[in-house]
Amino acid sequence: MHIGIVDRYQDLKRYSHIASVFVRYGFGELLDRLRAEHYLPRRRRVFGRKAGEFRHLSTPERLRRAFEELGPTFIKLGQILSTRADLLPPSFIQEFSKLQDSAPPFPFADICDTIESEFRRPVSEVFLLIEERPLAAASLAQVHRARTGTGARVAVKVQRPHIRALLETDIRILHDFANLSERRLPESRYYQPVRLVNEFARTIRRELDFVREGRNIERFRRYFAGDATVYIPKVYWDLSAPKILTTEYIEGVKISDIDGLNAAGLDREAIAVNGADFTLKEVFEHHFFHADPHPGNLFVLEDNVIAPVDYGMTGAISDDLADHILAIFIAVMDKDIDSLVRLLQEGNWVPENLDVDSFKLELQDFLERYHGLSLQEVNMSEVLGEAMNMIRRYRLHMPIDLVLMARALLVTEGVARMLYPEFNIVEHAGPYAKKLVRQRYGPIRYMRELYEVAGEAEAFARRLPGEMGQLLTKVMRGDLSIKFLHTGLENLIMEMEKSSNRLSFAVVIAALIIGSSLIFQSGLGPALLGYPVMGLVGFLFASILGIWLIASIMRSGKL
Structure with missing residues (x-):
């Protein structure tokens, strides 16, 4: 992407602001080690090493406050890092979990300007009525209740003005700092800063793509069209645009509003079961899931129907990854430590310098403690917490979608237990896991794989003579060359x-x-x-x- 002079100037101003905030919160020494002065104006090149008024706070708390002060991009970064229990210790996860995606509402005049700019006509011709007071104001967008020309009640999500330019500036700066970290902070390489920033950039750009979010909603509507326990809102495409998403307004009770649920005469146990079924179906059956199922994004309608909202952050499990997870699940059930370690290595999830013997011993101890327990005795939060501790100690690298899936299951269990303390998601997930095993090892799956292998073999046989001929021609002409790539220099x-x-x-x-x-x-x-x-x-x-x-x-x- 071409970066112009104006963008570079904006970057320089933002660099100065970010540096000053981090210095004030006691991270000047880190900037010194990064030798980040080459990226900053000369007057900003002397970094302090004292936390000043914040020196009494812990490092995670100082970092969380710095993120809050730096605005939407860093708040989103902290929220995403709060899902990475496989990378960060609990103290950081707890602090980053406090980051709230809320912001002061921006003026209604800006809402009107955006609507008129996107649709090229007056607001009154787009909506019959739009309420001036927002339903919610977040760091990336703001939601207003409105009525369509036919009188239907809708929720209109409008992107904050100039938010994309700020995010792109911050992403460029984060890329610079990530590259500096990998070059100059050897201890940071385990965390793969560049890869983390790339994943974050992809996630936040997707959240800003309201057309994509609308497609996500339609995908969920197809998946759950025949499910009477889940309701997915309708998308009004004629009232949506890249910066505006209009959906059916959900009139329900927030799933965390216990008093409201009781007052409406709803069954909390049935709600817990329906909510868990929604998550388990999207994960195990559809391999496409709502990656941010916190209580604020879940509403309950009549008859204990679950109505999720905000589909900006989703996760997807590929068929290959699903098969790999299933194989790991079977190895865990069989207590087959050798197969389990082999599967982790095949997935490139373990570092090259892994102490295999020590890892196997700890895995065996971990499985022995939970093997043989009844499903009612297994606490998923405890099991996942212990597994994440082991992942951090041995520096395993987990696929981001797998981490998001684990978090979705963990959040679902937490919400379900809040509603119905006796609920156990491990016991509830048993039938879904068995169904997945039957599908994976059933005759239909084997026949399909055999057909695919036969097709690949035929294609390979057709290509082989021509490719061998090209190779021999290059050898005879002396055009064959070998390239050496130096890394780490x-x-x-x-x-x-x-x-x-x-x-x-x-x-x-x-x-x-x-x-x-x-x-x-x-x-x-x-x-x-x-x-x-x-x-x-x-x-x-x-x-x-x-x-x-x-x-x-x-x-x-x-x-």
Whole structure:
């Protein structure tokens, strides 16, 4: 993507703001280690190392407050990091979970401007009525209740003005910091900062794509069309645009409003079961799930029907990943430690330097403690918490969609237990898992796979003669070449470039000093206070360059 001069200027201003906030919250030393001064205006290049008024706070709390102050992008980043219990310790997860996706409402005039800009006609011609007071105001968008020309009640989600430009600026800055971290902070490489930022950028750009969110809603409507326990709102495509999403207004009770549920005469046990069924069906049957099923996004209608809203964040499990998860599940049930470790290695989920023997012993101890327990005795939150601790200790790398799936199941269990404390999602998930096993190892699946393999074999057989002929032709012509790719040498190359630049400066300084000395000895040219002007100018330039070179070396910490 082409970045213009205006964008770079905006980046520079935002860099300064981000740096000042992190310094104020006590992260100046981290910026020093990153040597981020090259990305900042000169007046911002001296970083403090004290947390000042925030020094009494823990590191996770200071980071959470910094994210809050830095606005929508960093709030969203913290919220997504709060789902990564496989990467971060509980103290960070707990703090980031406090980040609320709320913001002061923006003016109704901006709502009207966006609607008129998107539809190219007055608001009164788009909606019969739109309420000025918002139903909800979040960091990326704002929701207003409205009526269509036919009188239907709808919820209109309108994107905040200029939010995309701010997000893109922040994403570029996060990419810069991620690259610096991987190059200059060896301990950060386990967390794969560049990969994390790429995943975050993809997630938040999807949330800003209201057309995509509308497609997600329609996909869920197809999946649950015949399910009387779930209701998915309708999308009004004629009243939607890239920055506006209009959906059917859901008139229900929030699933977390226990008093409201009781007052409406709803059955909390049935709600818990229906909510869990919704999550289990989308995960195990459709492999496409609502990745943010917190209580604020779930409403309950008459007859204990579950009505989810806000489909901006979704997850998907590919068929290959589903098969891999199922194989892992079977290995766990059989307590087959060797197969379990092999499957984790085949999925590239384990680091190359894994202590396999120690990992196997801990896996065996973990499985022995839960094997043989009745489903009623298994607490999913406890099991997943312990599993995540093991994942962090051994630095396993889990696919992001698998982590989101685990979180969705965990949140679902938490909501269900809030409604009905005796609920056990592990016991409830048993029939879904058995159905998945039957589908995976049934004759229809084997016949389909055999047909696919036969097709691939036929295609390979057709391509082989031609590709072998091309290879032999290249060999005979001497055109066959082998490419070598060097990795891990970036830091060495950069340091060599710095050293050669400094050496060049030193040679230039030495030449100025020697040349000026010869001019002083010869006394050639005009004089000032009895000294040759050319010699004085040469010594002056040599002094300036020498001081700059020394300062540069000292600033790098490699004197």
